[in-house]
Amino acid sequence: MKHFIALTLVACSMSTAIAQQNEVSAKKNGHEMHNARPQLATGAAFAPDGRLWIVGLNESLQLFVQSSNGEKLDEWAPPQILNTTGDAISADGENRPKIAFGPNGWVVISYTQPLAKPYTGFIRMLRSVDGGRTFSTPFTVHQDQQEITHRFESIAFDNKGALHTLWVDKRDQPPRNSGKTYVGAAIYRNVSVDGGATFGPDLKVADHSCECCRIALAPDADGNLQAMWRHVFGEQTRDHAFANFMVNKANEITRSSFDEWQINACPHHGPGLAINNIGKHVGYHAVWFGVRKLKNQSITSAWYAQLNLNGSPTPESVIALPDERAEHADVMAQGKNVAIVWRSSEGMKTTLKTWLSRDGGKRFEIKNIAEAKGYNDHPRLVQSNQKMAVVWRLPEGTQVYEIKF
C-alpha cells in the first residue's frame, strides 16, 4: 500500500513537472522572455484617524492593504491579504488599485480586472463597514456586463458620503463593419449612497474620451466632486476636458487644456486636479502631459495651469514643469500651498521631484527628494487637512515623504 501511494505521488509529481518543464522551456529558449515586470502600481489614502493606507499587489500578485502605525507614516503594520476570488488585477502604470474612506466606517477598494479579450475589463470593488478591519469579496460596480472596456476607474466620496465611481467605457462603440465610427471611448459613472452596498444606474459623463489614461477627481469648496480627463476633441486632438459631473448633463464639458496635440495614439498619461482655495474658492490647479507648439516649436512636457471655477484654463498660468523628463505628475493644494510631484527617469536612475508653491501657484521651487535605480511606481500625493505626503513604491518597499512648505 505504501508503495502504491509513493508510486502514485512520484508519477503525479513527474507529470506536473513535465507540464511545468514544457512551460519553462518555451520561455527560456535562446533569447526568449523570462522576466515579467513587477506590478508596483499602488493606491494610497489617509484614513479619518490619520493613518496612511496603501493598496497594491504583492510579489505573488495578491491584493493587499497595509496601514501606517498611528501617525508615523514610514512605519507599517503587517499587510492584510484580501480575498479577490481569483481575479486578475491591473496594477501597472496608470491602472492601479485604489482605496477611499467614507463615513460610517466605510472603506472601499477598487481595481480593474482585465478580461481574456485584450483591452477589456470590469471595475471591481471590495467594501468594508468596519474601518478596514475586514473586507467583502469583490463585486462588479457597473451594470453593463459586456466583455468590453470598463477600465481606468477613479473613486471618491463626496461631502455627503456618496461614493462616486468613474471609468473609461466602450459600450457606445458601433459594431464592426457597421460603417459607423466613434472616436475614442466614453466616461461613465455611477453613485452609491450606502458605501458600495448598492449602486445607481450607469450614467454617461461624456463621449469621446481618450482610451487609456487615468481620470482625476477633486472636490470643490462644497465637497462636490469635479472630474478632469484626457479627451479627444474633433478627430484627433487629445487635450483635456473638465466636468462638474454631479450637476451637469452628459457631454456638458469644459475644455481645460489647449495644447492642440494632434495625434492618434495612446499617451497613457492622465491629468491631476486639486482645488484652488486661497481664502475663497477661485478654481483648480491642474497638471497634465501634452505636446504644444510655442513659437513654431513643438514642446513635449508635463504642464501646470490654474483653471477657473468652470474648468477653463487661465492662459497666463500655463507653464511647463521645469524638467523635460517629467512623467506622471500629481498635484494637491491646501490654501496657498501647492505641491506638484513627478518622477524623472534617465536610464536606470529615477529621481522623485517636488515643485512647491507657497503663494497659490505664482512661484514654485523645485527640489529632488529621492532617487531609485530600476523599477518604481508613479508617485502619488495624499492629503489629510494640512498634512501632505508623497507615496512612492519601489520593489524593496513603499517610501513616504511628508511635504514641508
Add this chain to the structure above:
Amino acid sequence: MKLNFKKITVILISLCCLSGWTQSIHSHSVDSSANVKPLSVKAFDETSWSDLLKKTPRPMAYLFTTSYCSTCPEAFAILNNAVKSSGKKINIAAVMMDVTGAQAQRHAIHFEGVTQLYAFDGFEPAIRQSVDPKWPNVTPYIVLIDKNGSVQKIIGQPSPSMIKRWLI
C-alpha cells in the same frame, strides 16, 4: 489483491500522466488562439536596439506597443497593408513594452502578419530611452528602416509619404 493494487496503480499513474499531458496541451492551446503557432517572444533590453539596428534586415518596421494601446492595431494595419500592396516580403516586428510571455503573445492577435515579437525585459524608461532619448511613453511608436538603412520615426500613424519613402 496484489494484482488489484498493481492495476489501480497503473490506472492512477496513467491518469496522472494524462493530466500532465493535457495541462501541457492546454498551455499551448491558450497561446495559439487563432490556430496559428504563436511567435516566440524575444527579450528586448537596453542593449537590444543598437544591436538590432546593425543586424536588422532592410527594409524593416518596428512597432512599439502596449497591452492598453487601442490605437496601435490601426497603425499596424497601415504598415501591413502597405507591405501587402508592395508585393515585397518585408518584416514587421512588434515590441510589447508592458507585458511579456503569454500575455504578449495574446496581444499579437491584433498584429496579424507580424513577423517578430519582442517584449521589454527590464525598466521601461531605460529601454525606451535607449531607442530614442526624446520619446515620451506614448504608443504606437514606429520606426521605419528603408533598404538603404535610412530611419524614420513617428509617434502615431505613419503618413503616406513616410510609407512611400520606407518602401522605395
